[in-house]
Amino acid sequence: MAKKIDITKHVLVPKHTLVSEAEKKRITDNLKLSGSELPRILKTDPALAGLKAKDGDIIKITRISRTAGETIFYRRVISA
Amino acid sequence: MAKKEEEKMEGETKEELVKEEVQEEHGEVDEAKQPMEEADSSEEPTEAEEKKEEMTRERVEAMQHFVFKQVSSIVFGVLSPKMLKKMASAKIVTPELYDKEGYPVDGGLMDVRLGVIDPGLRCKTCGSKLKECIGHFGYIELARPVIHIKLINIVYDLLRSTCRECSRILIPEDKIKKITKQLDTIEEEEGIEARRAMVKKVIADLKTINKCPHCKAKQNKITLEKPSTFMENEKRLSPIDVRARLEKIPDEDCVVFGINPVASRPEWMVLTILPIPPVTVRPSITLESGERSEDDLTHKLGDIVRINQRLFENINAGAPEIIIEDLWDLLQYHVTTFFDNNIAQLPPARHRSGQPLKTITDRIKSKEGRIRHNLAGKRTNFCARTVISPDPMLQINEVGVPLTVAMKLTVPETVNEWNAAYLKKFVERGPGVYPGANYIIRPDGKKKKITDETKEAALEELQPGYKVERHLMDGDVGIFNRQPSLHRMSMMCHRVKVLPYRTLRLNPVVCAPYNADFDGDEMNLHIPQTEEARAEAEILMEVQTQIVSPRYGLSVIGCIHDGISGNYILTKMLSMPREEAVELLSSAGVMDFSQLPGKKVVSGAEIFSAVLPADFNFRGKSKSGEEVVIENGKLVKGVMDKVSLGGEGAGLLLRSLHKKYGAAETVKVLHRILCLGVETLVKHGLSALISDTDMPDEANEKIQNILNTAEEEVNQVIEKFKAGELDAYPGKTLKETLELKILEILNRSRTKCGVVIKEYANKNAFSIIMAESGAVGSYLNISQISACAGQQVLRGKRIEKGYKGRTLSHFKKGDLSPAAHGFVRHGFKHGLKPHEFFFHAILGRDSLMDTALRTPKSGYLYRRLANAMQDLRVEYDESVRDANGRIIQFKYGEDGIDVARSESGKIDVQKIIDET
Ligand SMILES: [Mg+2]
Ligand SMILES: [Zn+2]
Ligand SMILES: [Zn+2]
Numbered sequence: 001m002a003k004k005i006d007i008t009k010h011v012l013v014p015k016h017t018l019v020s021e022a023e024k025k026r027i028t029d030n031l032k033l034s035g036s037e038l039p040r041i042l043k044t045d046p047a048l049a050g051l052k053a054k055d056g057d058i059i060k061i062t063r064i065s066r067t068a069g070e071t072i073f074y075r076r077v078i079s080a
Numbered sequence: 081m082a083k084k085e086e087e088k089m090e091g092e093t094k095e096e097l098v099k100e101e102v103q104e105e106h107g108e109v110d111e112a113k114q115p116m117e118e119a120d121s122s123e124e125p126t127e128a129e130e131k132k133e134e135m136t137r138e139r140v141e142a143m144q145h146f147v148f149k150q151v152s153s154i155v156f157g158v159l160s161p162k163m164l165k166k167m168a169s170a171k172i173v174t175p176e177l178y179d180k181e182g183y184p185v186d187g188g189l190m191d192v193r194l195g196v197i198d199p200g201l202r203c204k205t206c207g208s209k210l211k212e213c214i215g216h217f218g219y220i221e222l223a224r225p226v227i228h229i230k231l232i233n234i235v236y237d238l239l240r241s242t243c244r245e246c247s248r249i250l251i252p253e254d255k256i257k258k259i260t261k262q263l264d265t266i267e268e269e270e271g272i273e274a275r276r277a278m279v280k281k282v283i284a285d286l287k288t289i290n291k292c293p294h295c296k297a298k299q300n301k302i303t304l305e306k307p308s309t310f311m312e313n314e315k316r317l318s319p320i321d322v323r324a325r326l327e328k329i330p331d332e333d334c335v336v337f338g339i340n341p342v343a344s345r346p347e348w349m350v351l352t353i354l355p356i357p358p359v360t361v362r363p364s365i366t367l368e369s370g371e372r373s374e375d376d377l378t379h380k381l382g383d384i385v386r387i388n389q390r391l392f393e394n395i396n397a398g399a400p401e402i403i404i405e406d407l408w409d410l411l412q413y414h415v416t417t418f419f420d421n422n423i424a425q426l427p428p429a430r431h432r433s434g435q436p437l438k439t440i441t442d443r444i445k446s447k448e449g450r451i452r453h454n455l456a457g458k459r460t461n462f463c464a465r466t467v468i469s470p471d472p473m474l475q476i477n478e479v480g481v482p483l484t485v486a487m488k489l490t491v492p493e494t495v496n497e498w499n500a501a502y503l504k505k506f507v508e509r510g511p512g513v514y515p516g517a518n519y520i521i522r523p524d525g526k527k528k529k530i531t532d533e534t535k536e537a538a539l540e541e542l543q544p545g546y547k548v549e550r551h552l553m554d555g556d557v558g559i560f561n562r563q564p565s566l567h568r569m570s571m572m573c574h575r576v577k578v579l580p581y582r583t584l585r586l587n588p589v590v591c592a593p594y595n596a597d598f599d600g601d602e603m604n605l606h607i608p609q610t611e612e613a614r615a616e617a618e619i620l621m622e623v624q625t626q627i628v629s630p631r632y633g634l635s636v637i638g639c640i641h642d643g644i645s646g647n648y649i650l651t652k653m654l655s656m657p658r659e660e661a662v663e664l665l666s667s668a669g670v671m672d673f674s675q676l677p678g679k680k681v682v683s684g685a686e687i688f689s690a691v692l693p694a695d696f697n698f699r700g701k702s703k704s705g706e707e708v709v710i711e712n713g714k715l716v717k718g719v720m721d722k723v724s725l726g727g728e729g730a731g732l733l734l735r736s737l738h739k740k741y742g743a744a745e746t747v748k749v750l751h752r753i754l755c756l757g758v759e760t761l762v763k764h765g766l767s768a769l770i771s772d773t774d775m776p777d778e779a780n781e782k783i784q785n786i787l788n789t790a791e792e793e794v795n796q797v798i799e800k801f802k803a804g805e806l807d808a809y810p811g812k813t814l815k816e817t818l819e820l821k822i823l824e825i826l827n828r829s830r831t832k833c834g835v836v837i838k839e840y841a842n843k844n845a846f847s848i849i850m851a852e853s854g855a856v857g858s859y860l861n862i863s864q865i866s867a868c869a870g871q872q873v874l875r876g877k878r879i880e881k882g883y884k885g886r887t888l889s890h891f892k893k894g895d896l897s898p899a900a901h902g903f904v905r906h907g908f909k910h911g912l913k914p915h916e917f918f919f920h921a922i923l924g925r926d927s928l929m930d931t932a933l934r935t936p937k938s939g940y941l942y943r944r945l946a947n948a949m950q951d952l953r954v955e956y957d958e959s960v961r962d963a964n965g966r967i968i969q970f971k972y973g974e975d976g977i978d979v980a981r982s983e984s985g986k987i988d989v990q991k992i993i994d995e996t
Contacts, residue, residue: 030957031957031959031967031970032957035269036269036270036271036964036966037961037965037966037967038966038967039966039967039968065974065975066974067973067974067975067977067985068971068973068974068975068976071970071971071974071975072970073970074970
């Protein structure tokens, strides 16, 4: 039987977390976002498994960066 | 039915398409809108807002002065037959071009109502002369409709997705409304691309439906026989049938297909009327023999008109259907190739000579097309191009311009009362005497050439307000460029220095940013023609401003060749009487000797220190790893070499100078350092000798030992392999493991040879000095010359190609020994064995091929990157966004560092604190 693998635990998958409403407002205000400026991520993306993300939520991705050590990236959840 | 529909459309269409209304007042509405809205949102308009509004109004008023027409919107669509007739100024009925007197035939393709291409004649339609008249369209009425080849796929989609009886889209009534609404929302949310994607998806599902949800009619399978024949159940659908079906598609259904029925009704995609482009876009040329040669488009149009006439005649004469259909197909062919002569399934229409005609698509498409060649590609006047050569005595920001070029390139200078006398002198000297002038320009813009005859009149006439185009002189600015222009340092602003001979000259320190050498390279020089352009070039592009590369935050500009080896020799091994030192420094352009110690004999390091700023401190490493220390402008420890003085990311000393003293000072010091190096070599001499690479017997013995043991080692591994005792590396076969091991052993042996060479090399030999200082060559090169050229590696492996089972017929099949697979045991100076030479040649050929194939590939890759990223920019919040404001990076480069202001991409805060 195939072993079930949790890809979110894999070293090459950066950490995805759901952004709280307050944090979401802060991001939106800081970057003066009006809608479609953020990069997107599919609700069905395997990296979002278990996050219970809804349409319009913002996902915070913490990545290893060659220049900055660690960097934060945001994506807006879309359904299709 | 069709007629009525068309008339209904007519009124709206015209307004939509010609939306270039006169807008004397419209501007104000647009301009004032935004501040007004802002004011609305707050309770009372603040003072600042009022002021802003006032400013806007002022601007609008100023604008109204100039703008009398403004484009408010552009609608893209398909032209209707009505529209085509409306915009045409002549109906074309005959394929003849000219009558017996050579005058254009009325109703012919060169009809005078289509515009003028002959000087002296006036346009019959608008009354303007040549160059004033932009030309006017004509039209021909096609005897039978033909399908527009560029719209064939849309027509195909429409036919397959609509009912063959009632022409409704094959979606139930209630769903049409729903989908229309969905399309609107998706466009609002995600843009037009998303809408297009959804339209595609909706249509894709309709092709398999075989019953109309509206009239319940059974649907047949429609196929497209390329290029332009539609078949329904093996029966041909003529363009007339196709047009009839398209006509019946209601406007509401069009929207679902992504078609705006106001701008493009589906039936307009089947042509009943063909527009004839104005003669101004297809001018005929008169050959030297007096014969007229017509444009390719005219030829093609002639074919169309001729076939169309024949088709008309045959129809009127009641000819059999077969003949009519043949002619009809021919008409379709001609109209198709008129639009596009590169349709896969059609033979291209050709000249009598056999070369294919260049029709509309060819004119627009590809690198030579209108877009990339004429619109995106700019050509310029006031530029020069020749071979380049080096001149280290030129300032770094200078460019040597040949006198002959300087007398052709000019700079316009406006005459005013203070410079009138000065400029008159130029005009007096005229175009033949340097520095003279070639043209004067009157205030109305009229250009007058200065010749011996016109000189007197020109001098007489010259007064403030005139411009004089005088010859290029020392100190003028020029933009110097070498292709491929891959980074911004490929175009830099230099000061002109007019010199004898015929090449453009540059200081060798700027070779690195241009990637230039002097084996026949050519470069371009552009002379800016306005004050604004000159100021911009000076401030943004001058060489000084480009020292630190935005790629790695280090100096791209730096000493090369003699500049490095000269200073290396000077600082490492020379000392000389003070008099000689003064001579050396002054020939390098240094006139201040106060920094030179008052001793009888001064060291090279002390001479070098004389060109450095007195308060300069620097700590670094030399190429060989020793410490380099500069304290208070004195080189107290170490030698100068590539690491300190070089370009392309080396030159740490230069970067440090730049940081402390700024660009202008760095350029000055760098120029002095370069001159010092070159002058040192003039005095001391530098010649590469063959004996430089001679090694003592002891070294040769050691090298032979190393090679013998390596070969022995390889043989042992081969024995082990044959005996099956070799352990395979993970993921590799036994054979692969063997190859890797052999390669490793042989490469190691060459490295060992290199160590021996380094140990025994004569450190005072010039070739070794060049390698040690980093000026040119390396220890690897030297050991390849005097010890062993080493294993020839082809695509990461030993050479395996050649005969069956062996590389050359000199070897036994299956021979795994180093020699049989491209190990060159001898050095270049000793000479290679024939088979060794052959293996070496294989590699030489391979690398030649590799460069020839890689250059265009990487060029295309660069083009794609440049096009994809050209309008990204860093906003004030440090995010990187595209033209639509969409975020690409949340912080520029993820760390927010401007590399050009950093050192090697890093900003050392501690160092900054320590230094201040
Ligand atoms: Mg070259
Ligand atoms: Zn005209
Ligand atoms: Zn139907």
